[in-house]
Each structure stands twice: as structure tokens, then as C-alpha cells.
Amino acid sequence: MPKPVTPPSTLLVDRIADDIQSGVLGAGSWLKQIDLQERYGAKRLEVRRALDHLTLKRLIQHVPNRGYHVYAMDPRRSNEVHQIRAILECGALDYSMEALTPARLRRLRTLAERFEQLLRTGTVLEQYEVNMAFHNALYELCSNRELINLIIELRRPGPSAPADQWRTWERIEQSSREHFALLDALEARDLPEAKRVLAAHILQRRQ
DSSP states (O other), rough: OOOOOOOOOOOHHHHHHHHHHSSSSSSSSSSSSSHHHHHHTHHHHHHHHHHHHHHHHEEEETTTTTTEEEEOOHHHHHHHHHHHHHHHHHHHHHGGGGOOOOOHHHHHHHHHHHHHHHHHOOOOOHHHHHHHHHHHHHHHTTTTTHHHHHHHHSSSSOOOHHHHHHHEEEEEEHHHHHHHHHHHHHHHHHHHHHHHHHHHHHHOOOO
């Protein structure tokens, strides 16, 4: 019987994620395990598990035979990927309205409320997890599964993790407001407004 995998220390994972989000560990910087051991007072195996966990979350990247570094996407490519995502995800709303039942709308609102609560009480990774759950619940409404597969595939090359999404506290708060504005538009069946809000949300435009 295989030996169960020991999960990484949640506290250590959150501390590293917070330091990436705040810019203490800057985009593109290499993360040496010995340095992280000293910085966080952790054991080598604890650091390795934390790094592997953050790699799965796409907050950092593992390069075989070289190590781990904080993900850094080329700004031009990042902008173009976000533009394509905005086109596809707004288009997906055309295939989503029929599936927007009161029960599904309540689930989306519950996730939006949970995200808002985590702004005050949660960690960066907790915010990230709930934000992803919100968007995944939105994707589930779309009847065109190939379109959703394209969107999900497009998100994979770079992080949809906090360091790429939320560069300032103001941006995090705006993201929360956009969740509710999107849901209000969907509930009102105002598709043009829903698309406008979603595009601004993806492209991180000021409202």
C-alpha cells in the first residue's frame, strides 16, 4: 500500500505566497531552498513540499535541474493573452444565460460573498481558491464545452494566481466589486452590461 503524501505546512505556503504577492520575492527571482529555510525557519523537506504546492497553484514555476522561480510572464504576451481571454469569456456568456437558474445564481453569490469576506480574514491562497471557484462556477453555465476548454487551456501557460491578478489592495477590492456587478447584470439578464463588467474584470480596467 503506497505511503500517504504528507501535505505541506499551510502556514509556510501562505507566508511564501504573501511574500510573492507583496513583491518581497519578485517576479522572475529564483527561490533557493537554503535561503527559504533560513528566512522562514523551516526544514528542507517542508520548504520543498511548499514549493511543490505553489508550483501546482502556478504561483511559481519549476525548471528541471535548475530549481524554482517566481513566475514572470512577458508583459506584451500577458496583455495579449488577457485580451483573448476577454473575447472568449464574454462570448461564453452568450451560451450561459439559459443555464443561469436561481440556484446557480445563489451559488455564485455565495462564492462572491466568501471572496469579499476573505479580503478581511483570509490568506492570499484562500482568496485565490475562492476566486477560481467563482470563475469555474461561471464556466459551468456555458453549454459550449469546447469554448470553455479553450479558455481553460489559455489560462494554463501563465499563472491565474494572485501575483499576476492582484498587484495592489485596491485591485483586489475592485475584483470583489466586479464579481457582484457581474452577478447583478446576469440576474437582470442584461447581457451587454455583463460582458462589459467581465471584460473590465479580466483586463483589470478601472471602473
